[in-house]
Amino acid sequence: MSAELRLDNIVAGYGARAVLHGVSLDVAPGSSLVVVGPNGSGKSTLMRVVTGLIRPQSGRVLWDGRDITAIDAPGRARLGLGYVPQEANVFRNLSVLDNLKLGHEFIASGGAKALRQRLDAVLALFPEIVPKLNVAAGLLSGGQRQMVAMGAALMPSPRLLALDEPSAGLSPLNASRLFEVVQRVAQTGVTLFMIEQNTRLGLDAADQGLVLVAGQVRARAPSQELLANGQLQSLYLGAH
Template identity: 40%
Template sequence: MLRIRNVSAGYAGIAVLHGVSLHVGQGETVCLVGANGAGKSTLLQVVSGLIRPFSGELRFEDADLTTLPPHRIVAAGLVQVPEARELFPSMTVRENLDLGAFALRRAAQAEIRANRARLLELFPVLGQRLEQKAGTLSGGEQQMLAIARALMAKPRLLILDEPSLGLAPLVIKEIFRTLTELRQEGLTILLVEQNALAAMRISDRAYVLQAGRMLLSGTSEELQGNDDFRRAYLGRDYKAKWER
């Protein structure tokens, strides 16, 4: 579904990514892990059309992403939940959700309302906050709204950039429960996450990005058996944590 081949990219002519390759198949959940500064967010900005690559190929199904502007990429079915959430704080929860359906503006209003209703079942707390301004929500509620807004566009591939960042453990558990449910429904997901343990639990495959280059890749099971990966990203007691 998404194929990235030998992509190099960066800022002001200075490369951050060096020949990165990655693919996500339909129905898969794939996670991308790496330390701060590894280039994860830069790669997502390239995929979303916010940064043009210096070289390489990016394709989403039959679309060449290197030539499409961001709004056309969203319309093609590839939607990102950014790390900073990028909500409209002075607008209500309802208004933020409705803006997520902008790419579906030709769809019937009944279809948009039905999609909103389904998402409010997925995130019940948002149903209690519909007329509340987004900027007054808690961090966890804002993250749920950011995910729900992206889902309003009915993506075929959902990309999430650090969805657990700065959230309390119970909220993180709820976010990943929701992602598991979306995965079970067949949604294709690319998950960028520093919480490698949580990400690996719900992923089919994983990639490790280090200093702008792909260091490791494999199934979640394979990487759990890799000593370097375990030491760097899972910790010594990962087995005990995994079983919780």
């Protein structure tokens, strides 16, 4: 199948220092890929390369086969690449409804009718936040806030949603609930690219997994295969 997103031999880092040493990967339309790996292996750096927040030193980022390496983060958002950062991913002083509306207005065109349709679709996906529409997003629980952040990113109908550590800061119970919501999002057909600290939850929620170690791809396989690989688990992924 053709790739929606492809990274081709990416070398990237900060200043002259490379953190990623030739990373290649692809994500097929409608599929989900989770990147796991030890602390400091370069997961967040990889996310920044995908979303356009840092420019690689070499290598290419391709979107439907088109080279988008030189396109910045807002430009990629307009192409249909949605992004939920790990932190500061909602406007805490604004209501849930206003967060969702802003998510639409930043990127999508179309009038009130288009906005209404997208609101209905997003709220159908996250019924948990419907009773909270007029509450300031900063007053929600961590899990509810992640739903608002994902909802806002989904408002302009992105084709791919990039999620940075969606379970960060959540209790184990709330993290597993959040991944049920992530799977709901995947079922709508949107492509998912995520990085996740919680190896087991992340792999359970995605079709494909990629293990990043010291800035290189150590393994790439269907998630269930990686979960069943005891050696990989004990070497790199800890006993989650």
